[in-house]
Amino acid sequence: MNASDFIAAIALVVSLLSAWISYRAHRHSVRMKEDESNLAFSREKSEFLVRIDKARKSFDHLEHRLKGLLDRIGHGADDTRKALAAEAEQLKSDLSYLEGCQRQAWSLWEETYEMGQSGLAHHKPRFLGLIEDDEQFASEAQVRCGRTEEAIDKAETKLTMFFV
Template sequence: MDTSDFISVLALAVSLLSAWISYRAYRYSVRVKEAESSLAFSRDKAEFLVRIDKARKYFDRLENRLKELLDRIIYGAEDIKRALVAEEQQLKSDLAYLEGCQRQVWSLTDEVYEMEQSALAHHKPRFLRLIEDDELFVSEANGRCDRAEELINKAEKNFTMFFL
């Protein structure tokens, strides 16, 4: 075996070692990229679940307020009930619609929790729009609650002044 054969074998060994190192570096970079992607997906999913939970709490606060106002009307004096029939019907209607919003937000929570990365990327804008539409309803319903509360307070005040 002469020098050129030895150099050729040595070059082949170095090439094989270089190819093995390159392959290992490639596999490592692929694993790191997958880990980063998985972490970003987990973070995005967690943030969206928090967003959904905030909406659910917003809906729950409105539900409590609607029930409180309805109780004030239902358990109030007959004169107050008669004066506030329209408000009672509106509050009941808002409560019925809100129950649908709450069912939807619980469904979204379950669905998002089970989603894979591509499904979340595909459905998140639509789900976010649904939540925002429901939050707009809640905002409008809160305005109706403010008006109903003023009318209830005025009716109760007039009722107590009438009997004093």
């Protein structure tokens, strides 16, 4: 074996070692990008689940408020109940619609929890729109609750003044 064969053998070994190192570096780079992508997906999914959960809690709070107002009207004097009949019907209607909002929020939470990366990318805008529509309804219902509370207070005040 002469010197040129020896140099060629060393060059071949160095070349193979270099190819192996490059392959390993490429695999590591691909794995790191996949890990970063998975982490970003997990973060986005978690943030969206928290968003849905906040809406659910808001809906639960509104449900308690609506039921409390309906109880307050129901336990009032006959004159108060008659005077607030329209408000009571609106509260019942709001409560019925709210139950649908709550079911939808639970369904969206469960679907989102089970989703993969492509499913979330595809469905998140639509799901977000549904949640925002329901939150808009809840906001309007809160305003109606405030007006109903004022009407109940006025009716109770008039009733109290009548008996005094």
